[in-house]
Amino acid sequence: MSDWQEIPGGVTAPRGYRAAGIAAGLKPSGLPDLALILSDVEAIAAGVFTTSYVRAACVDYCRERLQSKHSARAILCNAGQANAATGSQGWLDALESAMLLAQTLNISAESVLLASTGVIGQRIRMDALRAGIPQLVAAVSETGGDSAAQAITTTDLVTKSIALETTIDDRPVRIGGIAKGSGMIHPNMATLLAFVTCDAAVSTSLWQQMLSRAAERSFNQITVDGDTSTNDTLIALANGQSRTPAITEMGPEAEKLEGMLTAVCQHLAKAIARDGEGATCLIEVQVTGAPDEKAAHQVAKTIVGSSLVKSAIFGRDPNWGRIAAAAGRAGVPFEQENLRIQLGDFLLMENGQPLAFDRAAASAYLKQAATAAYLKEDTVLILVSIGNGSASGKAWGCDLSYDYVKINAEYTT
C-alpha cells in the first residue's frame, strides 16, 4: 500500500544535496568522525531535540538558530566528543565551529546547524576540527551520503541510511535520512542523531508539524535502555529542488509527503533499536483498542522498555506474565478483563484469562528471530489489546543481553 519506493543514496538521494564524511582525528580510534550535509540552496529546516534539562551546547545552538531563522544550508556533525556538560567553554566551541564552517563555505553562520556525539563532559578537539573543516568541505559530493552516515557513528555496529521516492504532481520527490545510535546513550556516547533531507517544496510551519508528528511515531517510540541523551537531535531540511508545487496545507499531497517522511523516520528508528547495545533481535509492540494514540504509544513503549520483557526475550522465554505486568503499570487505565496478548502467532491471553499454548513452539519463534537476517526477519512481534478503543500505536526496542552490561560496565577505568 505504500506510495513510495526505496532508492539508493541516503541523504544525497534528494536533488540539490551534497555530503561528506572524513576522519579528522576527533575519535581516538582514527575512524571517520566529521560529517557535513550541504544543500545547494537555503532549505527550510525543522528540528526536534532532547527534552533533557542537561543539554549539549550544539542542541542549545540549534534551538536558538531555528527559533530566529527557519532555514539552513549546512549541518556539521562531529563524533567523539559530545560537547555536553562542558560549561561556557562548550558554548564558545559551538559558535566557533559554526563560524569556521560558514567562512570556509562562504555562507552566513546563521545557515549552519550543529550536532555532536561522543563522551559527555568532553570538549570538541578544536585543533583537529579547525584542521578538518577545509578537508571536509573539499570532500563534499553528490554521492557522499554513505560516508556522512559512517562519520556520525560512534559504537554503532552498522550505519543507518535510507532514501525513498514518490511522485507529487507527476514529478519525483525524494526524502533521504541517516541516523546514529545504539543505546539511548552509548558507553558515555551521547546518542540519537538523525538528519533528513528532502527536495520537496513545503511551507516551514507544515514541515515542522510533519516532522514533529513523524518523530512521535518513530524516534520517540524506541527505547534501548530508557536513558534519554543530552544530545538527541533530529533535523530535517527541505530545499524545493524537486521543482514540485509548494505544499502549504494538509491534503492528499501533504499526506503522501508526511507518510514518506514518517516511513523514513521509522526505518531509521527501527535500525537504531535493532542496533541497541548487545541486542540480538528487534522487538515490535503493537497496541490496539486504546482510547487515543498517546495512550497506545505509552503502553507500547512501556512494554518494549521493560527490562523483564527484554530479558525474557533474550532468554527465548515466552513469559507473557511480564508483558501483562508491563501493560498494567504503563499509567493508562484499562480493565484487565479486556486484556489480550499475542506473541507472533501465539495467542497467550484473551479477555484477561490465561490461555493454554505450545510453549516450545513459542520459544522456537523467539529463537528464530535471533538467528534471522538483520532487519528482515529478526523482529519479535508482540500484539496487545487493552479494550475497545479505536486508537493504536507501535513501539520498538531490543532484547537485554549480557553484552549490554558488558558494553556499559567495562568502559574506561
Place this chain on the structure above:
Amino acid sequence: MSDWQEIPGGVTAPRGYRAAGIAAGLKPSGLPDLALILSDVEAIAAGVFTTSYVRAACVDYCRERLQSKHSARAILCNAGQANAATGSQGWLDALESAMLLAQTLNISAESVLLASTGVIGQRIRMDALRAGIPQLVAAVSETGGDSAAQAITTTDLVTKSIALETTIDDRPVRIGGIAKGSGMIHPNMATLLAFVTCDAAVSTSLWQQMLSRAAERSFNQITVDGDTSTNDTLIALANGQSRTPAITEMGPEAEKLEGMLTAVCQHLAKAIARDGEGATCLIEVQVTGAPDEKAAHQVAKTIVGSSLVKSAIFGRDPNWGRIAAAAGRAGVPFEQENLRIQLGDFLLMENGQPLAFDRAAASAYLKQAATAAYLKEDTVLILVSIGNGSASGKAWGCDLSYDYVKINAEYTT
C-alpha cells in the same frame, strides 16, 4: 539523633503478635512458602498497594476489605504462585483462602488480609494450601517473626526483618517489619511485599496517613529494574497492646511514631534494593536544592534507576556524565549552571562545570563498596544538588550486573 533503638524479633517484637512460616508444598523447591501474622486483638490496618492496572486477586481483595473495614486480625501470605492474571478463578481462590483461615482461627473472614508472590499467571496450589492452613495456625508463636520472614521470600538471597523500639508516655512502643523482594519483579516472581506490626494505639486515619508518607519515603523510592509488580503490597497493623495513650493527631508523639515507622520502612526498602537481582552494592542517591520533596524524589529515583548509571557502578567507573544526563531527563526543570554532583567524597561537577578529580581513587571508592559487609559499608553514595530550593529526597537502588540478565533470561524454557 534517632529516638529509637533496634531490638530483635521482627514482626513479633511488638506486643500481642504471633507469627509462623511453614513449608506447605506450594513452592516446587519444598522451601517454606506459607506465612501468617496474627494479632491477639483486632488491630487497625492500613495498606498501600500496586498502582498497576493488572493486579493480583489478593490486592483487589485487600483493597475491598480495607475500604469497608479498617482493621484486621490476620495476614496470610503464600509464596510460589502470584495469583495474578488468573482471571475469575483467581478471585475465587482468594476468597476461599481467607475463609479457610478464618474458620481455622475461629474469626471473621473480614478480619483476614491476603498477599501472594510467585509466578504471574499461576493459580495458588489450593490443595496444598487447604492442607497447610491447620499446620500453619498450629505453628504460630510469639517468636515466629523470623520464620514468617523466611516463608514470604521467593528468590531473595536474604530475609528482610527489623524491629525498633521507642517510648511514648514513658512506656515502650515497638514497630516490627518483614519484607520480600529482589528485583521489582523476580524471574516471574511478583514482588514487593512488606508487613509491619505495631503495638501503639493510634487512630485509623492517622495510621494510614503515616503509612502512605512512610511508603513515599521508602518503598516508593527504590527501584531495581523499574518494573512495578502486579502484587506489591504493604500492610501495617497497630493493635494498641503497648497500652500507651491513643495518638489521634499530629504532634510530638505522633511524629516520633511516624519517624520510627519511616525508619522501619526505609530499612526494609534498602534491604530489598541491596538484594536486587545480581546486585553487588547498594546505591543511595541524595538530591538537595529541589523546589519540593516530590521533585527531589523524582530526580533521585531517575538517577538510581538509570541503566547506564547502574552499569557504570558495576564497572567501578566514576562516569559522572551519566549521572548528569539522568538528572537532566528526570522531568524536573533546573538550570544546568546550578548542577552539582558528588560521588562519595569526590566532587565531580559544580556550577555546571566539570571538575578535575582523582579518577583512580574514585574507582577505588566504588570497588570497596562491592567487597564491603552487606548493608553496612557497601553503599555507594551519590549527592546531587539541582539548585537553591530547600527540599531534599533520597532513593535507593543497586548496580546492574551480568547476573541480572542471567537471572531474568535463563528461566523456564
